[in-house]
Amino acid sequence: MFPYKTSFLLKRNTSQALYLQLSNQFITLIKNNTLPSNTKLPGSRVLAEMLNVHRKTVVACYEELLLQGWIVSIPKKGTFVNTDLPLLHYQKSTNDIVKSIKSKANFSFKKSKILERKTFPELTNFTVINDGVSDHRLTPIDDIARTYRRIASKKSTIEQLTYKSTYGNIRLREALVSYLNETRGLQITIDNILITRGSQMGIFLTAILLFKKDDLVVVGETNYIAADVTFSQSKAKILRVPVDENGLNTDAIEKICKKKRIKAVFVTSHHHHPTTVTLSAKRRIHLLNLSKLYNFAIIEDDYDYDFNYNHAPILPLSSHDSLGNVIYLGSVCKTVAPVFRIGYLIAPKDFVDEAAKHRRYIDRQGDALLELTFAEFIKSGDLDRHIKKVLKIYRQRRDLFCKLMTEELSAYFSFEVPKGGMAVWTILDKKYTWKQVSETAKRHQLEIGDWERYDLANNNHNAIRIGFASYTEDEIIELVKKLKQTMNSLDFL
């Protein structure tokens, strides 16, 4: 007889009922033909004794197997493995199974090259250079979590716990409409806003809606890599125009428009990513005029509007959009903390409506509790207070970083002091390459990061973004020290 006694492993300290463990293991034995069809199973009392379980357990197990159709019970004869089951093709041993499940799919799917992104192991005592992110240690997390809990416990919130609008919570949309109209000079209504998960989802939705295969999109040379990748993923063709101290060269864009039909221009007008330059007033007007004349969309990613050190923020192109050419993207991720995936897409109603339809099939809807929390965070003025607070800190960090870089490293690096934002566009002397620097830096516990991504256009500017906002003044001193040690040992070689 089949060695039932030794063929089952029943754990008593798990949440899964014994009879269920038993029936699941029976199913495996039946499936891999260890218990072939028509095998007579022992009576419940016999099996119960062999396995040292209560008879009820075996009865429940058999009932389960009957229900699921794995076994049949023939009156006066007994219980048998169903003869009517097709054989499950030979299975490997459990280890192999786990291994195979772990590693490779047994079906084909698309593999994309352009999505590849370098990641870097988190090493202790290492300073890791980023491209300009906020300091998450300054997040007003306690206030936000307190508000979150208070809102969650409100009676009126219960309605928000089920399926809701794909446009985002109405109160957050209202709060953002008045906030953005007031601070950015927009002239939008509730119909013009879709709540997204950070501005990346805004870029993604925009790309899906705008681009058919080989549609042309104009970007800077060089450009924000995530935008490039997203556009390429939706099959758009990327055209690059030069970027100088006044931002995107709009004359170059006009030249293109005279020859070809372009679908969109992607612009980070406030501080061009990665070079941090601001688009000049003249070019802003020029770009808006071109978009009207040639009916293309301006995708304005205003990722760091709140961070200006020398003067008031410059109003976005969207605030001057008279005919509906601008798709305006922003988020609270950089301003408050990346963990809060809340952003917005501002556009003409028909575009917003279409984007909302697509959004339904991506993630259905946003997080109403978090959205209500941020509606309050904005209306209470806490957001403004937070911005004022960190702005002061980031300015000091910018000043310290630029001062030290000039004093200590001007022989190797040149840069413009950025008027705003969270990073310095740092140009390396042509005598060196970032490849060398990055390799040598590791010896000094300094990780330069993905320096290659800044030269997608291959124009050998030999520059990368170095974020300053996320480091304390001590950490900045440490960073510059390590960078200096790196350059010194490079000279020494």
Add this chain to the structure above:
Amino acid sequence: MFPYKTSFLLKRNTSQALYLQLSNQFITLIKNNTLPSNTKLPGSRVLAEMLNVHRKTVVACYEELLLQGWIVSIPKKGTFVNTDLPLLHYQKSTNDIVKSIKSKANFSFKKSKILERKTFPELTNFTVINDGVSDHRLTPIDDIARTYRRIASKKSTIEQLTYKSTYGNIRLREALVSYLNETRGLQITIDNILITRGSQMGIFLTAILLFKKDDLVVVGETNYIAADVTFSQSKAKILRVPVDENGLNTDAIEKICKKKRIKAVFVTSHHHHPTTVTLSAKRRIHLLNLSKLYNFAIIEDDYDYDFNYNHAPILPLSSHDSLGNVIYLGSVCKTVAPVFRIGYLIAPKDFVDEAAKHRRYIDRQGDALLELTFAEFIKSGDLDRHIKKVLKIYRQRRDLFCKLMTEELSAYFSFEVPKGGMAVWTILDKKYTWKQVSETAKRHQLEIGDWERYDLANNNHNAIRIGFASYTEDEIIELVKKLKQTMNSLDFL
């Protein structure tokens, strides 16, 4: 001279500084050529008097305009509108602008027909029929919000507030791996799981990775509409096979495989959506064998695994997946509450890795705070306790609903009592149409909802899903009463 006195509207009770309001309004006047280039601006003292503001305000405003390049200051001569600005093409009046921004884009974009979904106004005293959603009023919202806040206030959480893995929080992935291995008999490791926003994002990512134009995907006739739409959006061709009391007809699938190369089969094996039938053991094995033989992917959407009333849950196909053919999708949205957009995609590592790369360009990453909260909700056993609690309630609601439907409405409707899930597949007598019922129902404060979506395959089954789980027993009595009134007045006509 230009009527400065009357051309500016300065609000003192807003958060925007006066000088900024002033400069922004100057910019508008310059842009729409009301103040043509080379116009001499009044001195700061003069303007300050005219506008009745402090002189500092005007000075700050002029500095701002200089910085932004809208005006130039010529020593000994004064301040002038920059001659070097291209004219912004004629703008309509502010009202028109708002209107135009509100309504239509001045650029072209794709408009999709298949994304159209009916929405229904929320009317008071109306009973709205849904397709089987959980009762959000049973959400353990206080416990979850308390946990959320506790986690947010932990020192160790600060690290989670910045950019993190696109795979989802590691602790939630670990918690789900052991939870799913134990409850669903899976044999997965941390490498096989990607945290998504509800199972919809899992379907979306899967469709993006699997389908090129005209690739074939097999689904039931009829099928879960959101899956159909998502597949069609990624240009797949949908083939339908019949669904009977044993679920998808796998013989029909085999026939197709012998003729054509199919890319995937979408199956809601536990309770077919919409008909609620369970895929039989025989067909489960058959389908798995076919997937190995013909190397197609099985997309298993296990949307209501936790809700069984007659017997223990049947293990998903994924638990028998020896070669890596199954992509297993689930979520906590239906189990806990739709507002918590947390789901999982379980698949071979290479597929999971590719999905994670795409996810980066959709919404970058999930909500680490919420993910940590649910890691604890699962590990503490609270999730299991919650399921036990609502399962009992939903069973009572199912029994009451089915009892009343049989007693009161068997003349009009026929149905099988569902073994699990949250809805009854309700077949209307052929004498009537759901169109009639839906129209008449409105007169009795009953909203049938989008009854058309259940017959995408046009096989005139004349049936819809009626959810029972989200209504209290009183609400169920009310619903049936309204439905009876509806049918009576239909007969009366």
